[in-house]
Amino acid sequence: MTMESAVADTEGATREPVLSLKGVSKGFGAVRALTDINLDIYPGEVVAIVGDNGAGKSTLVKILAGVHPQDSGTIMFDGQVVSIPTPTASRALGIATVFQDLALCDNLDVVSNLFLGREIRNGLSLDEEEMEQRAWSLLRQLSAKIPSVRIAVASLSGGQRQTVAIARSLIGEPSVVILDEPTAALGVAQTAEVLNLVERLRERGLGVLLISHNMADVQAVADRVVVLRLGRNNGDFHVADVSYEEIISAITGATDNVVTRRASAHAGSASAAAAAADASGTGTVESGITEDFRTHETPAPGTEENPQS
Amino acid sequence: MTSPSETPAERAADLQDERLVRTEGLRGAVLAFRQRVRGGDLGSLPVIIGLVVICVIFQILNPNFLSANNLVNLTLQCAAVGTISIGIVLVLLLGQIDLSVGSVSGLAAAILGVGLTQLKWPVALAVIVALVVGAAIGYLYGLLFTRFGVPSFVITLAGLLAFLGLQLKVLGPNGSINLPYDSWIVQFAQATFLPPWAAYALAVIAAAALFLSDYSRSRRRRKAGLSTGALSVMLLKAVLLLILLLLAVSYLATDRGLGAMFLLFVVLVVVMNYFLTRTKWGRSVFAVGGSVEAARRAGIRVNRVYISVFILTSTFAALGGLLASARLTSASLSSGGGDTNLNAIAAAVIGGTSLFGGRGSAWSALLGILVIQSISSGLTLLNLDSSIRYMITGAVLLLAVIIDSLSRRSRASHGQA
Numbered sequence: 001m002t003m004e005s006a007v008a009d010t011e012g013a014t015r016e017p018v019l020s021l022k023g024v025s026k027g028f029g030a031v032r033a034l035t036d037i038n039l040d041i042y043p044g045e046v047v048a049i050v051g052d053n054g055a056g057k058s059t060l061v062k063i064l065a066g067v068h069p070q071d072s073g074t075i076m077f078d079g080q081v082v083s084i085p086t087p088t089a090s091r092a093l094g095i096a097t098v099f100q101d102l103a104l105c106d107n108l109d110v111v112s113n114l115f116l117g118r119e120i121r122n123g124l125s126l127d128e129e130e131m132e133q134r135a136w137s138l139l140r141q142l143s144a145k146i147p148s149v150r151i152a153v154a155s156l157s158g159g160q161r162q163t164v165a166i167a168r169s170l171i172g173e174p175s176v177v178i179l180d181e182p183t184a185a186l187g188v189a190q191t192a193e194v195l196n197l198v199e200r201l202r203e204r205g206l207g208v209l210l211i212s213h214n215m216a217d218v219q220a221v222a223d224r225v226v227v228l229r230l231g232r233n234n235g236d237f238h239v240a241d242v243s244y245e246e247i248i249s250a251i252t253g254a255t256d257n258v259v260t261r262r263a264s265a266h267a268g269s270a271s272a273a274a275a276a277a278d279a280s281g282t283g284t285v286e287s288g289i290t291e292d293f294r295t296h297e298t299p300a301p302g303t304e305e306n307p308q309s
Numbered sequence: 310m311t312s313p314s315e316t317p318a319e320r321a322a323d324l325q326d327e328r329l330v331r332t333e334g335l336r337g338a339v340l341a342f343r344q345r346v347r348g349g350d351l352g353s354l355p356v357i358i359g360l361v362v363i364c365v366i367f368q369i370l371n372p373n374f375l376s377a378n379n380l381v382n383l384t385l386q387c388a389a390v391g392t393i394s395i396g397i398v399l400v401l402l403l404g405q406i407d408l409s410v411g412s413v414s415g416l417a418a419a420i421l422g423v424g425l426t427q428l429k430w431p432v433a434l435a436v437i438v439a440l441v442v443g444a445a446i447g448y449l450y451g452l453l454f455t456r457f458g459v460p461s462f463v464i465t466l467a468g469l470l471a472f473l474g475l476q477l478k479v480l481g482p483n484g485s486i487n488l489p490y491d492s493w494i495v496q497f498a499q500a501t502f503l504p505p506w507a508a509y510a511l512a513v514i515a516a517a518a519l520f521l522s523d524y525s526r527s528r529r530r531r532k533a534g535l536s537t538g539a540l541s542v543m544l545l546k547a548v549l550l551l552i553l554l555l556l557a558v559s560y561l562a563t564d565r566g567l568g569a570m571f572l573l574f575v576v577l578v579v580v581m582n583y584f585l586t587r588t589k590w591g592r593s594v595f596a597v598g599g600s601v602e603a604a605r606r607a608g609i610r611v612n613r614v615y616i617s618v619f620i621l622t623s624t625f626a627a628l629g630g631l632l633a634s635a636r637l638t639s640a641s642l643s644s645g646g647g648d649t650n651l652n653a654i655a656a657a658v659i660g661g662t663s664l665f666g667g668r669g670s671a672w673s674a675l676l677g678i679l680v681i682q683s684i685s686s687g688l689t690l691l692n693l694d695s696s697i698r699y700m701i702t703g704a705v706l707l708l709a710v711i712i713d714s715l716s717r718r719s720r721a722s723h724g725q726a
C-alpha cells in the first residue's frame with residue numbers, strides 16, 4: 001500500500017496519533033474562524049502551526065484547551081472521540097496548554113507556581129520539601145537554567161518565565177503540550193533555551209503543538225508544519241523537505257496555484273477520511289498527503305497556473 | 310555544611326547553579342536578609358523599627374509609657390481591634406477591602422448585649438449567634454462580589470451603612486446595654502490573666518515549637534536532598550525568642566500579667582499565619598491576590614477563595630466586636646463606631662500587608678495594632694486629646710502606605726515586582 005509506505009519513514013508512523021482533529025469548524029457569529037480543519041499529532045512529534053494574523057491559530061488552541069468547543073467536527077484523543085467543554089476537561093485528558101500570556105503569579109515563588117492548584121499535601125500542610133525536590137528534578141530533566149526555585153517568579157527573565165510555564169504544564173503528566181507563541185517575546189539566547197526545551201519535550205515522547213510566527217524557530221525545532229490560511233488547512237509539510245519560501249507562500253497564499261490545489265486535495269481526502277471514521281486509516285491518509293506534497297512539490301512559487309482557483 | 314571545593318553533584322539539589330551566591334551559616338543568614346531588604350522585600354522591618362522609635366520617643370516624654378501597668382493595658386486595648394484587623398489582612402491579600410468591619414463588630418456587640426440581657430440567652434449562645442451573623446454577612450458579600458462583580462469597596466460601603474442601621478435596630482430605643490459583669494465573656498476580657506508559671510511555660514513552649522518546626526523542616530529538606538539552614542541559626546532564633554518572651558512575661562508579671570484576651574488574639578494570629586503560609590487554601594489566597602487569571606487557569610476555584618475570605622473577615626469582625634464590648638462591659642450605639650473601622654484597616658497596612666494584594670502576613674495585624682495603640686496610649690499619657698491622636702495615626706498610616714508603594718517600586722526596579 002503506497003500510503004503505508006509513504007509514512008513508514010516518519011516517526012510515529014506505526015503508532016496512532018495521540019490527538020487527531022477531523023473536519024473541525026468554529027464560527028464567531030458571521031466570522032468563520034475555522035473551517036474543516038484536519039490535524040494529527042503523533043507522540044514524540046513537534047507539529048508547528050503557522051499562519052497569518054487571524055488565520056485561526058489561537059482559535060484552534062482554545063478549542064483544544066477547552067476555552068470554547070468546536071461547532072462541528074470530531075476530536076479524537078488516543079483513538080477515542082472526546083469532547084472538551086472546559087479547561088479542566090482538557091487538562092484531565094492530558095492536554096497541557098501554555099498560553100501566550102503565561103499566567104504565572106508574580107508574587108509566588110517558582111515552586112508555588114509550578115504546583116499551583118495541584119499542591120502536594122502532607123495531611124493539612126503543604127509538603128514543601130517534596131514539591132521543591134520534584135521541582136528541581138523536573139527542571140533538571142528539562143535542563144532548565146533557573147538558579148533558585150525559592151525566588152519570586154517576577155525576578156526571572158522572560159525565557160525563565162517561559163520555562164516555568166512549560167515545566168508547570170508537565171506537572172500533570174500530559175501527553176500533548178500546546179505552546180502558543182512561546183518565543184514571541186524572547187531574545188536570541190532565551191529563544192534557544194525554549195527551543196531546547198521543546199526538543200526535550202519531544203524526547204519525553206510528548207506530542208507538541210507549537211504555534212509560532214517565527215519561521216526560523218519552526219524550521220529549527222518542528223517535525224511537521226501545518227499551515228492555516230483564513231481558517232482552512234493550507235498545507236502540511238515535513239520540515240526537512242520544505243523550503244522557507246514554500247512555507248511563506250502557503251501562509252500568504254502568494255502561490256495560489258500550488259497551494260490551493262494541494263489544499264483542496266487535502267480537504268477532499270480528509271473529509272473522505274472523516275466519513276470513513278477509522279482512526280488508523282485517517283492517520284495514514286493525512287501522512288499520505290504529506291508525501292504527496294513532497295513528491296510533487298513545485299520548486300518555485302508562481303510557476304504553475306491554477307486551473308480552478 | 311558544604312565546602313566550596315566539592316563538585317556540583319555533591320551539593321544539595323537547590324544549590325547547584327553556579328550563579329547562586331552561596332551563603333551559609335549565621336553570616337549567610339545575615340547576608341541573605343540584607344540582600345532581601347535591598348531588593349525591596351522589606352517584610353516586617355519598617356514596622357518593627359517604627360515600633361521601637363515610638364517606644365523610645367514616648368518613654369522619653371513620659372516615663373510611665375513603658376511601665377508594666379501601661380503595657381498590660383496596651384495589650385488589652387490591642388486585642389479587639391487587632392482581631393478585626395486579622396480579617397482585614399485576609400481581604401487585603403486578595404486585593405479587596407472590607408469597609409464594614411466596624412459596623413459588623415458593632416452589630417455583634419448589640420446581639421451579645423440584647424441576647425444576654427433581654428433574651429436571657431446563655432453567653433455561649435449569644436456568642437455563637439453573633440459569630441454566625443458575622444459569617445452570614447461575609448457570605449452575602451462573597452455572593453454579591455462573585456455573582457455580580459460589584460467592587461468590594463462598594464458592597465462593603467453599603468454594608469457599613471446597612472449593618473450600622475441593623476445595630477441600632479437590634480439595640481432598640483435604649484441605645485445602650487450594660488453586660489452582666491459576672492458573665493464569663495466579660496470576666497475573660499477584663500479579669501482573666503495567666504498565672505506567671507503558665508505564662509513562663511507558654512514562653513518556653515513557643516520557643517521550643519519554633520525550634521522544633523525549624524529543625525524538623527531542615528531534616529525533611531536533608532532527606533529530600535535539599536540544602537538546610539545552619540543549626541546555629543535555628544538555635545539562635547529560638548533562644549532569642551525565648552529570652553524576649555521571658556523578659557516580656559516577667560515584666561508584665563510585675564503588674565497583672567499576660568491577659569487572656571491578648572493571648573487569644575496572638576493565638577489567632579499564629580493560627581491564621583499557619584493557614585496562610587502552610588496550606589493549600591492559603592496558597593490560593595496569595596495566588597488570587599497576585600493574579601486572578603493565573604489562579605483561575607491553574608484550576609483554583611477563585612470564587613470559593615473570595616467567599617471564604619469574606620466570610621472569615623466578617624467573622625473576625627464579629628469576634629472583635631464581642632471582645633470589645635466585653636472589655637467595655639457594654640454594647641451601645643457607639644460600639645464599633647468612631648475609629649474602629651479605620652484603625653483595623655490602618656493596622657493591617659501599617660503592619661506591612663500590601664494594599665495591592667498578594668503580599669502580607671497575619672503578623673501584620675499584631676504589629677500594626679501595636680503601633681496604633683502605642684501612639685494612642687502614649688498621647689493619652691501626655692494628656693493630648695484625640696484630635697492630635699487622629700492626626701498622628703493618619704500620618705503614620707500615610708507613611709506606611711508610602712513605604713508599601715516605595716518597596717513595590719523598588720521591587721519593580723530590582724525586577725521583582
Ligand SMILES: Nc1ncnc2c1ncn2[C@@H]1O[C@H](COP(=O)(O)OP(=O)(O)O)[C@@H](O)[C@H]1O
Nearest residue numbers: 028031033051052053054055056057058059060
Ligand atoms: N472570541 C471571538 N469572537 C469573535 N471573533 C473571534 C473571536 N476569537 C477569534 N475571532 C476571529 O476569528 C478569526 C481567527 O482568530 P485567531 O484564532 O485569533 O487568529 P490567529 O491566532 O491565527 O491570529 C479572526 O478573524 C478573529 O477576529
Ligand SMILES: [Mg+2]
Nearest residue numbers: 054057058059
Ligand atoms: Mg493568535
